[in-house]
Amino acid sequence: MAKQINVALVGNPNTGKTSVFNQLTGLKQKVGNYPGITVEKKEGISKISRVLKAHIIDLPGTYSLNASSLDESVVIELLLNKNDKDYPDVIVVISDAENLKRNLLLFTQIKDLGIPTILAINMADRMERKGISIDVKGMEERLGTKIALLSARKNTGFDNLKNLIENYKNLSTEPCLNASEIDPDYFEILKKTYPKEDLYKLWLVISQDANFGNLNRNRVQAESNLETKSKSEIKRLQHKETIKRYQFINDTLNKFLVKDLNQATGLRAKLDRLLIHKVWGYVIFAAILFLIFQAIYDWSEYPMDMIDTLFASLSEMANSNLPEGAFTSLIAEGIIPGIGGVVIFIPQIAFLFLFISILEESGYMSRVVFLMDRIMRRFGLSGKSVIPLISGTACAIPAVMAARNIESWKERLITILVVPFTTCSARLPVYLIIIALVIPDERLFGIFNYQGITLMLLYVIGFAAAIGSAWIADKFLKMQSSSYFVVEMPDYKMPMFKNVAYNVIEKTKAFVFGAGKIILAISVILWVLASYGPGDDFNNAEEIVKTEVVDSGETISLDEIETKIASYKLKHSYIGKMGHAIEPVVVPLGYDWKIGIAIISSFVAREVFVGTLATIYSVGSEEEETIKNRMAQEVNPILGGKLFTFASGISLLLFYAFAMQCMSTLAIVKRETGTWKWPLIQFFGMSAFAYIVALIAFQLLK
Amino acid sequence: MPTIADLKKGQKAKVLDISSDFIPLKLLEMGCLPGNDIQLVQNTPFRDPLYLNINDSYVAIRKETAIQIEVEIIS
Incomplete structure (x- = not known):
């Protein structure tokens, strides 16, 4: 039997981490939740070689090991807990060629944990076009790691990555830099108090608890009688740590990475000029939404009619072929129509998820966040509330969870409160059947289907109710909360089919x-x-x-x-x-x-x-x-x-x-x-x- | 002293001071650190949020955060 090891994929958001995961695991993956919390857990199996299989976990995207949300804290909790059954034998840090500088911050932190680590540089196929060249050998030595140049889109470099995973025992577990220099005295005390513990892990636990509270899971150890530092002192130290790491990274990249700025393409600038234009940006956003709803309605009509007819005839078949009695009538009149009531909405829900994931994959969603922030703020929301409000059109449950990305607690709470007003896919069945019954199937100006317009209006009403109640909640909720808002604007990409x-x-x-x-x-x-x-x-x-x-x-x-x-x-x-x-x-x-x-x-x-x-x-x-x-x-x-x-x-x-x-x-x-x-x-x-x-x-x- | 909020379209600057408690750690992690370059990428509706290139990362922040970050305009 093949041996199996644990591999964790860690990386910044928008580095194509999930694409890499999909390429490695194919359909041998499952999505569940971490025990006790509702953070999505993606895991799968990848065949590394004839004798080695890897259990791969796709950890939530994070910019650093200083967690500011529940999703991010999952990463740290796992990497700090040696007893977890998913504790990785090797970590693959996914970065992308264009944002290497920022990606390496997380990498240097991970390196401090003493776990064998591989640096995967994704989107390597775009490097030439962007005028980037890397001295791989030099950088490997400097960072104390092995580098795999990947392209998840073109499916290249994966053999090399698997090869590196297979030989994970040869990887160095030494840190890139000495983080304890940010406050030698403090770290000296830590070391004396807990001589057995890894110093950097201790520091993470302490700063995590200050930031985030204890999650009541297996800690490295209890830190009750430790000399405590105030929150702002710890924050200062984190600033210092970040600066120190960037010094190291800038120095590394200056030596081993050449970027020819003249080569940079202007696609981002051209698209952004249009898509976040003060007029066209909003017009385009409205047009996209309108198209989506027309499409959901028009395209799913045929498959839905077929499913409806199919279940009607299934009931009839059950009725005429099974012996008469309570059991048959339970099947024909209870179970079959009941199941039919769910199955019929598969086409619409699939279309809705299709559009949402295309918007996210392409990088457009961040532009929507940007466009809407100023407007949403008037109603006590954040630009980031748009993502929960849009994904609320699929289901309020993931939408409420998506609100976690909102930094300000007040804005987040208001978002959670009003998200259930958005038209979720569970309302669609009701809407569709009622609309089909009471709204004529005719076209305005011969183009716009009245039924489609009614559906669109219902979405607008739901959205208006959400915004309106947010405004009221903003007036009533008295709480002080600083409103941080930092959004990465990723490059535009063709969505990957897979x-x-x-x-x-x-x-x-x-x-x-x-x-x-x-x-x-x-x-x-x-x-x-x-x-x-x-x-x-x-x-x-x-x-x-x-x-x-x-x-x-x-x-x-x-x-x-x-x-x-x-x-x-x-x-x-x-x-x-x-x-x-x-x-x-x-x-x-x-x-x-x-x-x-x-x-x-x-x-x-x-x-x-x-x-x-x-x-x-x-x-x-x-x-x-x-x-x-x-x-x-x-x-x-x-x-x-x-x-x-x-x-x-x-x-x-x-x-x-x-x-x-x-x-x-x-x-x-x-x-x-x-x-x-x-x-x-x-x-x-x-x-x-x-x-x-x-x-x-x-x-x-x- | 000018801040990020004073930048004009395409203008570049160096970050000077980030000691204010109102600056989120996440922004520092994106590379908004003393000595690093920062550029206003393009004009945007209401000039808020601001669309910036910080240390090669494209990031949007609100004006209220931008006025906390002092810079030295270089071009």
């Missing part, structure tokens, strides 16, 4: 399986509640209806009697009883009790809405139809006429736009803010607002 594809697959899978489990469970519960009922009304439904029909003296077909019986049964089932109990609350909004049930089950997760209606309706009907057709046939029990009209449709859309209907988001907000206070404010505030808006909308439009 990275985008993996990202789309990974995220879509997570959505389908995450949401799928909940939806499946709820479908089954709903089916049970709809198929059984208390008392004689439910059990003797057939006789009661038949007697009624005979008494009334009307002549109606057998089919109609069947339908009458089914709806009588549903009305008197458990779910019917529950639905009627809440009916008075939802009728003013233009809904019937079935929608009421769907809304209540949506408080677990919004995407349950369609599945719930699908389950309730199929229990009540004999024929297998698509969900949409069935909804179109529903009659309003109180007002008469169609249930889904323009008024009730708009009211429902607005309710879903504003209500806080997602348990998982509430849980993640609790985790990120550390208290139940904020998620509770979100839950009651947003839901009450949603009810009032939907009420007003229906009463005005009906």
Whole structure:
């Protein structure tokens, strides 16, 4: 059996670390979470040679070992903990040729940890074009390491890298420079107090705790009785350390790297002149968003119709091929429509993730951050809030976590609070089906689809609600917090197909399986509640209806009697009883009790809405139809006429736009803010607002 | 004494002093250190945030941070 070693990939953001990871591991990778925290953990297996396999961890991107966020602290926690099962045998520091100076800061810190370290210089294929040449041999000696020139894009240099990994035992573990010179007296005391410990690791632990608090995990050791320095003293020392390291790096690069500035290409300047222009920048950003939403709507129509039809016929097949009974009806009326309710949204969600990852990969997202900072600041947010707000269109959960990049706590908190207003992919199912029912499928000026425009408007409304509530929160929240804002503006790059594809697959899978489990469970519960009922009304439904029909003296077909019986049964089932109990609350909004049930089950997760209606309706009907057709046939029990009209449709859309209907988001907000206070404010505030808006909308439009 | 906020488009300067407590460590790690070069890359909406080339890294910072960093304009 091949031997296996641990390899950690460490590097600055935007160095193509993930591309390198993808090239090394291919599809043999999995994405999970670090235990106890919600930082994404990517790991995979790479075959290094015939006798050696490497377990590769892609650590979160960081500019240094002085963590200022939870993601960054993961890197340090792992590298300081020898007992961790993932503790690396060898570290590969990924840098990129153009930003070597900055990348080397992290490298020199890593070198101080005494772990064998390889320096990989990515994007080496662009060096010539950028007029950069490196004396590899000289630099290797100076830094005490081995260098691998890579191009993840062109897939070159990986054999050499694997070769270096295989021979990791030959790598030097000596530091590049002596960090303790920044305060010899202090480090002398440290050394005397803890003679057994690695000095630089000690220093990291101390500065980390000052910056970041203890994460309650395995430390190098307890540092309770150590002579303590004040926060600002430690910060001074970190400044000194950074300066010292840069002196070393500048000196190294002056000797071993030549940069011909005349060669630098003007692509960045040309694109930036346009993309962050004070007028065109915003116009282009709006146009890109508009295109994305039109595309999501138009392109996914066909696959979605196919999936819808497929699940309808699956139900029918199950019904006609399996023996009649409770089990068959559970499958045909509970489980299949329930699963169909999730699967149908795969096309749209995949498209959404596709666009988001292209925007991120290309470097455009940083320009959006830049463009929006000044505007967002007026509302108590940061330019960096744009990323959570945009990725919130996929799902609020990663969006709340993405807010970690925001340096100021107040701006971060406000971002977390308002992100659930953005239109997440779980709202899409609800929006799409309601729009299809109540908005005409016609085109404005023959180009713009009305349905597409409505969808775009819903996104705008969600965004406006987020911004508006941020402004209010900014006025009410009294907290002092310094607002740091440092954004790297990376080079523009063609997005790499492999990275985008993996990202789309990974995220879509997570959505389908995450949401799928909940939806499946709820479908089954709903089916049970709809198929059984208390008392004689439910059990003797057939006789009661038949007697009624005979008494009334009307002549109606057998089919109609069947339908009458089914709806009588549903009305008197458990779910019917529950639905009627809440009916008075939802009728003013233009809904019937079935929608009421769907809304209540949506408080677990919004995407349950369609599945719930699908389950309730199929229990009540004999024929297998698509969900949409069935909804179109529903009659309003109180007002008469169609249930889904323009008024009730708009009211429902607005309710879903504003209500806080997602348990998982509430849980993640609790985790990120550390208290139940904020998620509770979100839950009651947003839901009450949603009810009032939907009420007003229906009463005005009906 | 001029600060980064006083730079005109394309102007280069040397960083002089970064002792203010309002300067985030991250900015230093990007290379904003005494003696290093800094350049205003292009004019931007509202002149805030500022788009800078610090020590070969392209970075955006807010004006309120920029006025804390004293520089000596060289070209």
